[in-house]
Amino acid sequence: MTRTFALLSALALLGPVGSYAQTSSANATITDPASYVDVFIGTTNGGHVFPGATLPHGMVKVGLDTDSPGNQAGYDANATFNATGFSQLHDSGTGGGASLSNFKLWPLPQCTSFKDCTTSLASRKTLRKTLSDGSPDDLGSPGYFATNLSTGVRVEVTASRRAALHRYTFPASSREPRIIVDITNDGLNSNTEPVVKVDPSTGRVTGGARFAASFGPGRYNAYTCVDFKGDGYDIPSISEYGVYIGDEPVKYSTTFTQLYSGFVSEMGALIGFPPSSNTTHQPTTILARVGVSFISSAQACANAESEIPDFDFDGTWQTSRNAWNELLGRVQVDTQGVDKETVDLFYSSLYRTHIVPADYTGENPNWNSTEPYYDSFYCNWDTYRTLYPLMSLHDPEEFARIVRGMINIQQHEGWLPECRGATVQQYIQGGSNGDPILSEFFVKFHEHAAALNVSADDLYTALLVDAEDQPDDWDLQGRQTDAWKQYNFIPSDIYAAGGAATKQVSRTLEHAFGDFAIAQVSKLLNKTDDFTKYSQRATNFVNVWNANISLPGHPDIKGMMQPRFASGQWNYTDPRHCSVNDPTQSTCYLDATNTDGFYESSPMVYSQYVPQDTARLIEMQGGNESFIKRLDLIFNDNYFDVTDEPSQQIPFMYHYANRPGLSTQRSREIISRFYNTTVSGLPGNDDSGAMGSYAVFYLAGMYPLPATRQFLLASPYFPQISFFNPIFNSTTTFKANGFSGNPKDGKGGNVFVKSVTVDGQPWKSNCYLDWDVFTQGSTVELELTDDITVTCGDTADALPPSLSTGGYS
Numbered sequence: 001m002t003r004t005f006a007l008l009s010a011l012a013l014l015g016p017v018g019s020y021a022q023t024s025s026a027n028a029t030i031t032d033p034a035s036y037v038d039v040f041i042g043t044t045n046g047g048h049v050f051p052g053a054t055l056p057h058g059m060v061k062v063g064l065d066t067d068s069p070g071n072q073a074g075y076d077a078n079a080t081f082n083a084t085g086f087s088q089l090h091d092s093g094t095g096g097g098a099s100l101s102n103f104k105l106w107p108l109p110q111c112t113s114f115k116d117c118t119t120s121l122a123s124r125k126t127l128r129k130t131l132s133d134g135s136p137d138d139l140g141s142p143g144y145f146a147t148n149l150s151t152g153v154r155v156e157v158t159a160s161r162r163a164a165l166h167r168y169t170f171p172a173s174s175r176e177p178r179i180i181v182d183i184t185n186d187g188l189n190s191n192t193e194p195v196v197k198v199d200p201s202t203g204r205v206t207g208g209a210r211f212a213a214s215f216g217p218g219r220y221n222a223y224t225c226v227d228f229k230g231d232g233y234d235i236p237s238i239s240e241y242g243v244y245i246g247d248e249p250v251k252y253s254t255t256f257t258q259l260y261s262g263f264v265s266e267m268g269a270l271i272g273f274p275p276s277s278n279t280t281h282q283p284t285t286i287l288a289r290v291g292v293s294f295i296s297s298a299q300a301c302a303n304a305e306s307e308i309p310d311f312d313f314d315g316t317w318q319t320s321r322n323a324w325n326e327l328l329g330r331v332q333v334d335t336q337g338v339d340k341e342t343v344d345l346f347y348s349s350l351y352r353t354h355i356v357p358a359d360y361t362g363e364n365p366n367w368n369s370t371e372p373y374y375d376s377f378y379c380n381w382d383t384y385r386t387l388y389p390l391m392s393l394h395d396p397e398e399f400a401r402i403v404r405g406m407i408n409i410q411q412h413e414g415w416l417p418e419c420r421g422a423t424v425q426q427y428i429q430g431g432s433n434g435d436p437i438l439s440e441f442f443v444k445f446h447e448h449a450a451a452l453n454v455s456a457d458d459l460y461t462a463l464l465v466d467a468e469d470q471p472d473d474w475d476l477q478g479r480q481t482d483a484w485k486q487y488n489f490i491p492s493d494i495y496a497a498g499g500a501a502t503k504q505v506s507r508t509l510e511h512a513f514g515d516f517a518i519a520q521v522s523k524l525l526n527k528t529d530d531f532t533k534y535s536q537r538a539t540n541f542v543n544v545w546n547a548n549i550s551l552p553g554h555p556d557i558k559g560m561m562q563p564r565f566a567s568g569q570w571n572y573t574d575p576r577h578c579s580v581n582d583p584t585q586s587t588c589y590l591d592a593t594n595t596d597g598f599y600e601s602s603p604m605v606y607s608q609y610v611p612q613d614t615a616r617l618i619e620m621q622g623g624n625e626s627f628i629k630r631l632d633l634i635f636n637d638n639y640f641d642v643t644d645e646p647s648q649q650i651p652f653m654y655h656y657a658n659r660p661g662l663s664t665q666r667s668r669e670i671i672s673r674f675y676n677t678t679v680s681g682l683p684g685n686d687d688s689g690a691m692g693s694y695a696v697f698y699l700a701g702m703y704p705l706p707a708t709r710q711f712l713l714a715s716p717y718f719p720q721i722s723f724f725n726p727i728f729n730s731t732t733t734f735k736a737n738g739f740s741g742n743p744k745d746g747k748g749g750n751v752f753v754k755s756v757t758v759d760g761q762p763w764k765s766n767c768y769l770d771w772d773v774f775t776q777g778s779t780v781e782l783e784l785t786d787d788i789t790v791t792c793g794d795t796a797d798a799l800p801p802s803l804s805t806g807g808y809s
């Protein structure tokens with residue numbers, strides 16, 4: 001697929017967009033980081049990444065939909081799949097069903113006559129043109145997407161926050177260009193109560209319907225408003241218009257009134273245009289401006305009119321690109337001695353950190369509030385580990401707005417959002433993972449919370465409700481709190497309204513971490529009793545540790561997280577369960593028949609991942625040597641599951657056993673094996689930016705510990721990397737002294753951290769940094785060596801903190 005290079009020529013039309021970084025000259029400021037972003041990474045083979053046009057965290061995400069079975073974000077980079085439309089709303093990197101994908105527009109260059117136009121999705125769909133290598137003739141960059149359809153129509157799209165602008169260039173042979181506005185075909189073909197209206201004087205199409213959420217039982221309303229304009233010529237009047245049902249457009253009909261609309265699932269409008277009469281502006285190009293709203297079609301029109309008043313395609317695109325450049329440019333890398341693919345991988349991953357959650361402010365259909373409203377938390381279980389800690393580094397203002405939106409949801413619905421999408425609650429994964437997100441914000445920014453309009457009281461109330469109150473339906477709202485409080489673990493045989501009896505061990509571990517996160521907030525608020533209580537509950541992971549279970553065939557790998565009954569007796573789950581080594585080859589996803597207790601990773605991985613108290617885990621496993629042996633086995637025998645979040649921190653766990661060199665090498669091996677800039681360059685789904693954000697951390701040489709002031713430290717892939725934080729107005733710079741490139745396979749190299757200084761002073765540890773480094777805007781210098789046996793250092797504080805060894809300061 002042609003990407004960056006073709007884009008540069010396309011952008012030349014816009015005039016200067018900034019100078020391009022010279023990869024040869026050291027430390028040059030990268031003023032156009034968007035030029036390094038490859039939006040197509042992870043857009044086929046299950047990555048489900050959205051490659052279309054959006055602002056950072058924009059509501060409208062306009063792009064191409066295909067009939068691929070993996071069209072969760074609409075698009076598929078595999079050219080064998082047909083294009084079906086250009087719709088306005090998407091998520092990115094999600095599992096579940098195809099979400100949103102509402103209101104597809106579709107160009108028809110030439111039907112025999114109006115009534116013969118093929119309007120239904122099945123009959124209109126068509127392939128894209130392909131390039132010589134078989135990839136589709138698609139192009140994309142932050143704020144822009146384009147394709148050439150096999151019908152000869154070129155389609156380009158760009159977006160503001162709540163509106164999209166499409167540009168359809170019809171082939172010269174097209175004497176009767178027409179555009180379909182499909183009201184009913186969302187990603188799940190789930191519409192009910194569709195409404196469509198055409199204004200015969202202007203061609204404006206308004207309408208909406210009710211649709212199904214893709215990962216839960218809820219339904220939502222969505223509305224649109226579409227206006228057309230000739231590009232370079234005036235459309236004197238709309239030549240043809242009408243409403244269609246299925247494949248039957250009815251000329252000059254202006255609305256759909258048949259009562260039994262439920263019997264026909266497809267409906268929309270078809271508009272015909274006179275071809276361009278402007279001889280200097282041919283072939284005919286039509287601009288379609290598409291407003292979207294979750295409130296009403298009138299609001300959809302208002303959104304479009306206010307955000308894209310002049311149908312200015314290049315201006316809308318430029319505004320979006322500028323917003324992306326400002327945001328991405330807060331993280332600067334020195335590219336000297338670094339290959340372009342690594343730089344592309346870095347900025348593309350950073351880009352994907354900022355697609356969702358999406359800013360739906362003003363579009364909340366459920367209650368009125370002046371607070372921000374964010375949606376597409378899909379799911380917090382995926383993103384709490386790395387996405388929000390990355391926002392803490394360079395985008396705290398948007399983070400604060402997201403937190404305000406989450407608190408506002410809790411105040412009106414009772415619970416923090418967990419896996420919210422399309423304005424409704426969706427299925428939870430681990431529990432109440434809004435807790436570590438709010439705590440991450442508060443631990444890092446409590447001194448600025450008031451200035452950012454985040455109420456500490458409201459934040460704390462939201463956390464306590466999650467931690468203490470049993471919801472009506474924990475599968476949509478969070479925790480099985482009654483059981484958690486009574487047993488100090490989630491027993492396999494205690495049922496509560498809502499979810500099936502699944503994931504009990506995983507949920508126990510998640511709740512323990514959630515309570516740890518709350519304890520960190522209690523401490524800052526001087527709520528001493530709460531701090532004691534939640535710190536205690538954070539140790540509940542020990543209640544599902546069965547010291548007698550070993551890995552089959554490995555009597556020395558002893559002690560496992562295991563399911564347990566309310567009586568205290570143990571059930572048994574084979575430690576290989578949920579891994580490629582599972583003899584029963586069972587899956588561990590959201591599935592009522594999944595009764596083994598684990599979610600998206602094996603007992604082997606879960607037994608190695610208690611981020612709040614790794615020191616205790618090491619002790620339970622018999623010390624550093626056996627802990628390292630288990631970690632090695634996880635990698636060597638394929639228990640490491642790169643596609644799912646519980647494995648994300650595993651490569652860095654060697655730090656706690658004083659072997660940070662092994663962490664550095666493992667994390668680099670993960671990048672080299674599983675991440676690249678191809679269309680399938682992602683392991684599994686991107687999970688709403690979870691994968692993108694952890695790749696950024698690995699490439700930056702760090703791994704975050706959410707809701708704490710600590711970051712595990714390795715070495716960056718760049719001789720220098722810096723983070724600008726707008727709240728502190730500070731830039732924190734990492735210098736890798738002795739940097740000599742990145743070994744291709746991730747093995748060896750001059751990449752291991754021998755010693756660290758902060759602002760010229762020796763630092764207490766080679767294994768972690770404190771948050772103060774980022775508030776102060778420090779210079780962190782890392783002395784590199786090729787000796788993998790480096791340690792965390794000799795001071796009393798050299799090992800990263802754990803609850804049982806004194807806790808987190």
Ligand SMILES: *[C@@H]1O[C@H](CO)[C@@H](O)[C@H](O)[C@H]1NC(C)=O
Binds near residue numbers: 044078079080
């Ligand atoms: C594209 O999809 C087809 C049909 O699923 C499949 O046979 C083919 O291998 C895919 N091509 C690529 C390059 O992934």
Ligand SMILES: *[C@@H]1O[C@H](CO)[C@@H](O)[C@H](O)[C@H]1NC(C)=O
Binds near residue numbers: 080082124125126127
């Ligand atoms: C694409 O659509 C054409 C007809 O429009 C059809 O013949 C072809 O089978 C479709 N391809 C796929 C992969 O569905």
Ligand SMILES: *[C@@H]1O[C@H](CO)[C@@H](O)[C@H](O)[C@H]1NC(C)=O
Binds near residue numbers: 139
């Ligand atoms: C589509 O075709 C046009 C005209 O031939 C060309 O300029 C453009 O690069 C092609 N590709 C895309 C994605 O727009």
Ligand SMILES: *[C@@H]1O[C@H](CO)[C@@H](O)[C@H](O)[C@H]1NC(C)=O
Binds near residue numbers: 233234
């Ligand atoms: C024809 O198109 C050109 C190029 O876009 C434009 O400058 C000119 O104003 C147009 N003429 C009319 C009569 O619309």
Ligand SMILES: *[C@@H]1O[C@H](CO)[C@@H](O)[C@H](O)[C@H]1NC(C)=O
Binds near residue numbers: 368
């Ligand atoms: C929000 O306020 C508007 C204007 O007062 C009102 O029409 C609408 O019903 C309110 N929405 C909700 C969900 O209460």
Ligand SMILES: *[C@@H]1O[C@H](CO)[C@@H](O)[C@H](O)[C@H]1NC(C)=O
Binds near residue numbers: 452
């Ligand atoms: C906080 O709220 C005040 C009053 O509504 C407003 O003036 C200010 O801009 C807000 N600040 C932020 C950072 O949102």
Ligand SMILES: *[C@@H]1O[C@H](CO)[C@@H](O)[C@H](O)[C@H]1NC(C)=O
Binds near residue numbers: 524525526
């Ligand atoms: C908590 O106590 C410390 C030490 O007395 C004090 O500095 C801080 O302001 C207190 N914080 C709150 C939120 O009361």
Ligand SMILES: *[C@@H]1O[C@H](CO)[C@@H](O)[C@H](O)[C@H]1NC(C)=O
Binds near residue numbers: 545546570
């Ligand atoms: C482990 O086995 C020993 C000996 O059979 C027994 O005493 C102990 O209670 C068992 N521990 C657990 C956690 O099951």
Ligand SMILES: *[C@@H]1O[C@H](CO)[C@@H](O)[C@H](O)[C@H]1NC(C)=O
Binds near residue numbers: 501571572573596
């Ligand atoms: C005990 O574990 C087995 C094996 O995972 C499982 O099939 C069974 O449902 C569990 N029993 C209960 C009551 O959870």
Ligand SMILES: *[C@@H]1O[C@H](CO)[C@@H](O)[C@H](O)[C@H]1NC(C)=O
Binds near residue numbers: 673674676678681683
């Ligand atoms: C790119 O990454 C994907 C996903 O991890 C992997 O399957 C593929 O082999 C990699 N391709 C290259 C060329 O490294």
Ligand SMILES: *[C@@H]1O[C@H](CO)[C@@H](O)[C@H](O)[C@H]1NC(C)=O
Binds near residue numbers: 026334719720736
């Ligand atoms: C450029 O970065 C290197 C480290 O990569 C540093 O030693 C040097 O001082 C920097 N030069 C400038 C001009 O900032």
Ligand SMILES: *[C@@H]1O[C@H](CO)[C@@H](O)[C@H](O)[C@H]1NC(C)=O
Binds near residue numbers: 729
């Ligand atoms: C931010 O810091 C820069 C220098 O690093 C300074 O020029 C600027 O005035 C500061 N801005 C604010 C708002 O304090």
